[in-house]
Amino acid sequence: MSRLIAGDERALGELYDRYGGTAYSLACAIVPDNADAEEVVAEAFAQIWRSAASFDPARGNVIAWLTMIVRSRALDLVRSQRRRARALDDAVAFSDETEAPGMSTGSEQADRGVELSEAQVLVRRSLAELPLPQRKVLELAYFAGLSQSEIAEHLNEPLGTVKTRMRAGMEKLRQQLRPLMEMPS
Amino acid sequence: MISTERLEQATAYVLGALEDEDRLAFELALNDSAELQREVAELQEVAGLVALAVRPVAPPAALRERIVSDAKAVRPIAPRLAEAAQQRRDPSPPTPLRAVSGPAAADRWSMTRLLGGLAVAASLVGMIVMQNKFREADARAQALAQAVDQLRAQVGERDAQLGAMIGPQVETIRLSSSGTPPSARMYWNRASRQLVLVTFALPTAPSGRTYQLWGIAKGQQPVSLGTFNTAANGTGQLSIRVPDGLDIATGAVTEEPEGGSPQPTTTPILAGNVGAT
Numbered sequence: 382m383s384r385l386i387a388g389d390e391r392a393l394g395e396l397y398d399r400y401g402g403t404a405y406s407l408a409c410a411i412v413p414d415n416a417d418a419e420e421v422v423a424e425a426f427a428q429i430w431r432s433a434a435s436f437d438p439a440r441g442n443v444i445a446w447l448t449m450i451v452r453s454r455a456l457d458l459v460r461s462q463r464r465r466a467r468a469l470d471d472a473v474a475f476s477d478e479t480e481a482p483g484m485s486t487g488s489e490q491a492d493r494g495v496e497l498s499e500a501q502v503l504v505r506r507s508l509a510e511l512p513l514p515q516r517k518v519l520e521l522a523y524f525a526g527l528s529q530s531e532i533a534e535h536l537n538e539p540l541g542t543v544k545t546r547m548r549a550g551m552e553k554l555r556q557q558l559r560p561l562m563e564m565p566s
Numbered sequence: 567m568i569s570t571e572r573l574e575q576a577t578a579y580v581l582g583a584l585e586d587e588d589r590l591a592f593e594l595a596l597n598d599s600a601e602l603q604r605e606v607a608e609l610q611e612v613a614g615l616v617a618l619a620v621r622p623v624a625p626p627a628a629l630r631e632r633i634v635s636d637a638k639a640v641r642p643i644a645p646r647l648a649e650a651a652q653q654r655r656d657p658s659p660p661t662p663l664r665a666v667s668g669p670a671a672a673d674r675w676s677m678t679r680l681l682g683g684l685a686v687a688a689s690l691v692g693m694i695v696m697q698n699k700f701r702e703a704d705a706r707a708q709a710l711a712q713a714v715d716q717l718r719a720q721v722g723e724r725d726a727q728l729g730a731m732i733g734p735q736v737e738t739i740r741l742s743s744s745g746t747p748p749s750a751r752m753y754w755n756r757a758s759r760q761l762v763l764v765t766f767a768l769p770t771a772p773s774g775r776t777y778q779l780w781g782i783a784k785g786q787q788p789v790s791l792g793t794f795n796t797a798a799n800g801t802g803q804l805s806i807r808v809p810d811g812l813d814i815a816t817g818a819v820t821e822e823p824e825g826g827s828p829q830p831t832t833t834p835i836l837a838g839n840v841g842a843t
Contacts, residue, residue, distance in 0.1 A: 431772070
């Protein structure tokens with residue numbers, strides 16, 4: 382990161398080599414079009430390049446910072462293109478099948494031949510172990526970019542229930558993913 | 567101790583799921599609470615890790631090259647750094663002194679004619695040089711006059727901005743993000759309806775995008791107050807006249823497509839309440 386901040390674009394290339402696949406996969410999971418996903422990732426890395434100095438390692442690791450920027454860009458694009466309805470239909474369909482759009486929760490069949498890192502295995506297992514109602518709420522927020530009230534309306538659940546499930550789901554994930562986190566608890 | 571309600575809001579905030587009317591208030595609370603900032607930072611890290619669960623999709627091979635070459639265009643390595651590195655590898659040899667040969671012997675009469683001719687030529691050259699110098703001086707004077715006019719206009723503009731920023735009737739509103747740079751100050755002169763926004767450490771908006779300032783009255787939809795971009799050092803400025811009838815309670819800055827949007831399409835980067843500072 383220090384080389385990135387110093388303006389070494391080779392450092393940006395190395396960052397892409399390490400996390401570009403994850404960034405692109407995440408973008409593909411949110412935007413419906415691979416060409417849009419490419420734009421999202423390019424813009425995200427451009428933002429990272431411009432604002433590398435704002436990254437504070439005391440506040441978390443690089444992958445978390447990078448993926449939040451990618452997700453934010455992807456959701457902005459989806460909202461501006463008004464394709465949320467389609468993503469929402471996809472999200473509900475996948476959630477009903479216990480799997481989120483573009484997300485794997487432990488099924489190895491979809492990823493046959495792809496080696497997963499220990500981190501990926503842990504994250505997938507943690508998501509799979511979430512109670513389905515909590516996971517549904519998190520998926521709709523994370524991949525479809527819905528607000529709590531929109532999620533409540535979509536699931537026909539009380540707003541308070543959605544808030545509680547969202548909090549409980551994230552709290553469970555935090556406990557499960559603690560070994561991957563850099564922030565001291 | 568953070569309340570349950572704030573913890574729920576923190577989770578929703580990190581996922582971008584907090585309602586618009588709650589988000590600004592939450593961000594102000596976040597700005598004032600180190601404990602809440604730590605909570606948000608941890609949740610952001612968790613949310614970031616969720617990305618590892620997505621189904622892997624191989625990116626196009628050309629994407630890497632595009633990203634690196636875009637970076638070179640935005641912030642190239644300073645030439646002096648490259649030159650310094652080159653010099654360390656291959657220092658240039660010293661320039662050799664050239665030997666100067668003495669004049670050959672010449673006929674005295676030829677020398678006189680030669681010297682006379684040289685004097686005339688020198689006079690002509692001198693006159694041409696002087697004429698050119700007068701023309702250059704004229705051009706410089708004109709350029710200076712234009713520069714003075716421009717400076718007068720800038721001073722006038724600065725005077726107007728200062729008028730909006732100074733005075734007992736001016737309110738200063740601090741706009742901030744979640745505890746870290748960037749930040750901004752909004753100077754709101756209710757009497758003259760003049761408003762000046764100054765930003766700090768706000769990265770330049772990417773190509774095709776711009777920053778947009780919003781004025782929000784209580785219980786009303788945001789009203790656009792204008793678009794702006796920032797310099798490379800993160801400072802930006804916007805000076806506008808607020809429309810009559812708009813009683814600003816909150817100011818906010820979002821990133822929007824170039825030309826701005828009728829309503830905010832992204833989460834505010836900066837926000838602040840009138841009367842909070």
